[in-house]
Amino acid sequence: MIKVAMTGVYVDDVAAAHAFYTDVLGFETRTHMDLGDGTLFVTVGAAQGAQPDLQLLLEPGQGPVAEPYHRALYEAGIPCIVFSVADLGAEYERLRGRGVRFTHRPRRQGPVLAAVFDDTCGNLVQLVQPED
Incomplete structure (x- = not known):
């Protein structure tokens, strides 16, 4: 069976993204390697081993392919990734309390409740909470 092991997200600054994804969102560091010349290889994952095999690679968003793609997604208002939560209302309030800026409050979108930050x-x- 094929499983997702790692997916990447382009970021403006790997070190700043690492701090945000761990200190603010609550992910844990899985890999943190200095590859030289200021290049970092950083992966994070869900805390407390919730998904031990799945990692999020924080990739430098510079370069001829990454920059236009990264910018176009943001300017179009398209989330680059979707995370699932058990209680979207509680997570929304927790993250707002930590200074996270949401572009829209939790609302129903088809079969889920969703919010974007x-x-x-x-x-x-995007954060989603499946509706039962």
């Missing part, structure tokens, strides 16, 4: 690193991120 700015990750401070050039991306919009």
Whole structure:
């Protein structure tokens, strides 16, 4: 069976993204390597081993492919990634209390409740809560 092991998200600044995704969102560091010349290889994942095999690679968003793609997603208002939460209302309030800027409050979108926030690193991120 094929499983997702890692997915990447382009960020403006890997170190700043690492701090946001761990200190603010609550992810844990899985890999943090200095590759030289100021290049970092950083992955994060869900805390407390919720998804031990799945990692999010925080990729430098500079370059001829990354920059236009990264910018176009943001300018179009398209989230670069979607995270699932058990209680969107509680997570929305927790993150707002930590200074996270949401582009829209939790609202019904088809079969889920959804909210979108700015990750401070050039991306919009969507949180969803499946409705039972």
